[in-house]
Amino acid sequence: MNAAEWLERFCGPLVEASTRELGGGVSNIVILVEARGLRAVVKQSLGKLRVEKEWHSDRQRVFREAAAMRFMAGRITGGRVPNVIAEDRENFAIAMEAAPASAEMWKTRLFRGEFDEQPARATGEMLASMIQRTWRDEEAVRLFGDTTVFEQLRVDPYYRYTAARCPEAAGYIERLITCSKGRRVSLTHGDWSPKNLLVGSGETWAIDWEVIHFGDPSFDAGFLLNHLLLKSIAKPEWKGEFAHLADVFMDSLAAGLPAEGAWIMGAALEHLPALLLARVDGKSPVEYLDESARERARALAFDLMQRPAGSITEVFAR
Numbered sequence: 001m002n003a004a005e006w007l008e009r010f011c012g013p014l015v016e017a018s019t020r021e022l023g024g025g026v027s028n029i030v031i032l033v034e035a036r037g038l039r040a041v042v043k044q045s046l047g048k049l050r051v052e053k054e055w056h057s058d059r060q061r062v063f064r065e066a067a068a069m070r071f072m073a074g075r076i077t078g079g080r081v082p083n084v085i086a087e088d089r090e091n092f093a094i095a096m097e098a099a100p101a102s103a104e105m106w107k108t109r110l111f112r113g114e115f116d117e118q119p120a121r122a123t124g125e126m127l128a129s130m131i132q133r134t135w136r137d138e139e140a141v142r143l144f145g146d147t148t149v150f151e152q153l154r155v156d157p158y159y160r161y162t163a164a165r166c167p168e169a170a171g172y173i174e175r176l177i178t179c180s181k182g183r184r185v186s187l188t189h190g191d192w193s194p195k196n197l198l199v200g201s202g203e204t205w206a207i208d209w210e211v212i213h214f215g216d217p218s219f220d221a222g223f224l225l226n227h228l229l230l231k232s233i234a235k236p237e238w239k240g241e242f243a244h245l246a247d248v249f250m251d252s253l254a255a256g257l258p259a260e261g262a263w264i265m266g267a268a269l270e271h272l273p274a275l276l277l278a279r280v281d282g283k284s285p286v287e288y289l290d291e292s293a294r295e296r297a298r299a300l301a302f303d304l305m306q307r308p309a310g311s312i313t314e315v316f317a318r
Contacts, residue, residue: 003031003042007095010086014038027153027210028062032098039101040085044093045210059092061149061210066094068187068209071143075133078125078252079197079204099207103200110194110231111288115241117248122204123197123224124252127189131217134187135258141214150190150213157283159274165281172305173274183216183267192220193227218264221253222271225312229272230279232316233297234288243316250312272315273304 004017014035022030022041029044045062072081082096106119134140159177163170190211198205225246232242254265279286280294280301289297300318309315 003033004035006088006091006093007033007040007042007086009088010095011038011040033095039098040095041082041098042093042095044091058149058152061153062092062094063087063089064144064149064212065208065210066096067143068212069096071140072130072187072209075130076126076206077129078122079206081206081209099198099205100200103198103203103205105195106197106199106204107194107227109199110228110242110245111235113238113241115238115245117245118202119194119197119199119204120245120248121252123192124249124254125256126204126206127192127217127220127224128253128256130189131186131261131264132256132258134214135261136185137187140187144187144212144214147213147215150188150211150215153211154190154219158278159282162274162278162282166277169274169277169302169305176270176274179267179270180216180219183218183263184214185261186214186217188213188215188217189220190215190223192224194224194231216267217261218267219271221250221264221268222275224249225268225272225315226275226279229276229300229315230286230289230297233293233300239316243313246312246316269304269309269312269315272309273301276304277301 003019004014008014014033015037017033017035020032022032027046029046031042033040033042043062043065045059047059066084066087069081069084073083082098085095085097087094109116109119155177159173163173189206189209190213191208196206196208198207228242228246228249232239235242250265257264276297280289280297303318304315309318
């Protein structure tokens with residue numbers, strides 16, 4: 001699919017158009033289209049994911065992403081959600097507003113050793129506002145109550161696959177899955193990670209909404225914490241900086257949660273060891289850990305399962 005020509009079907013002729021493929025992860029083709037007066041991202045979902053193990057997912061998820069961005073417009077504070085430009089049901093593709101050229105993944109900045117608190121604070125505020133504004137919301141349940149894609153892209157490859165590979169963790173992970181299913185109270189992004197948070201010009205953009213569902217919001221908090229923890233294992237010389245950002249994120253999140261959602265903070269720590277082990281032994285291991293770091297991550301995951309931590313500060317201290 002020629003992304004520029006495809007986009008012209010919805011936007012009219014593009015002047016001086018250029019295209020560039022972006023990192024679409026393992027589940028999508030993502031192309032940046034730039035033209036005079038327009039900067040857009042075209043995204044096409046894949047049915048078979050680009051990983052070593054066999055892994056499939058419903059291509060319709062790209063339209064859930066479009067629906068989620070429309071739904072969250074005006075409901076999220078602390079940052080921005082892209083505007084939807086076009087949808088193509090035949091080709092399983094959508095187009096959305098692109099972040100400014102100056103924006104880059106928070107992940108990129110972290111690995112460059114830039115530890116500004118603002119993205120961590122914004123990330124917590126955005127997540128809290130999504131939880132607060134969709135708390136037991138009937139419309140959110142109607143639109144996003146189906147958890148099929150979350151099962152396909154998170155529960156099966158992260159939790160069930162890891163439990164099968166690591167029998168000593170199976171009991172913990174199976175109990176976690178059961179508990180999490182009983183905590184469906186708000187919209188849950190499902191991929192709340194530094195690669196999906198774009199930072200630039202004092203603003204943070206939240207992207208990649210394809211795993212959106214009405215579910216357990218503590219999964220998102222645990223997911224973000226896990227990425228900060230993994231990066232501290234990869235870069236132990238920056239452990240203190242990553243720990244501080246985790247504290248900033250959790251403080252910002254806690255400040256915006258509904259009163260009846262205080263349990264989310266502790267529940268996020270329950271997800272953390274399972275997510276940590278999943279990114280070492282699951283279907284989608286992180287690419288930046290060497291074998292020594294993988295062993296340290298694995299050991300920490302088992303330690304946290306056996307001796308649950310009372311705070312994220314304690315996790316980093318271990």
